[in-house]
Amino acid sequence: AQSVTQLDSQVPVFEEAPVELRCNYSSSVSVYLFWYVQYPNQGLQLLLKYLSGSTLVKGINGFEAEFNKSQTSFHLRKPSVHISDTAEYFCAVSDLELTFGQGTILTVHP
């Protein structure tokens, strides 16, 4: 069985500030981790994924995430956010199917 917990349902932040969206997972099998972004009335778009190798994963739009096996975490970070980053972000764990967290709404204020 696998599950994902996103620790913050909403994260407000000012433009150009750094942000971290937290994600913890549990999985009884090999760990494959993903972050997806969902803009209003849109489907989900892949930001980045961890399959193996380097624990620091870089994705699109300046986002990165770090896999921490001992803490079973996969937190998403961006050093400087833009208004356009306002969206909902989903962490997911996968074996053959994706299991998603509840989502974190990131709101970037001017």
Add this chain to the structure above:
Amino acid sequence: EAGVVQSPRYKIIEKKQPVAFWCNPISGHNTLYWYLQNLGQGPELLIRYENEEAVDDSQLPKDRFSAERLKGVDSTLKIQPAELGDSAVYLCASSRGGPAGTEAFFGQGTRLTVV
């Protein structure tokens, strides 16, 4: 490359009526998924197809929900009869299949409102 296409984008029906959603996956993608996304929550898997075979339908409420994937390409998800609690976004996704961790690509979803 065209993405996953879903139709309709929006649907409003009265309770107890039937409704169907259609999904056209990315060409060459053998694996197709239907997810249910309730407001304020993450998507939850309803069913996964490998080609035309439903390999995981354990979360599909079979008393009112049905799905098919004829010829292993397009897929249809049906609800009959619809209930008020079925109001949600229904997402279709596809992937090349193969090893775990293969990326899934999502359509824009169908937003269902049952009144």
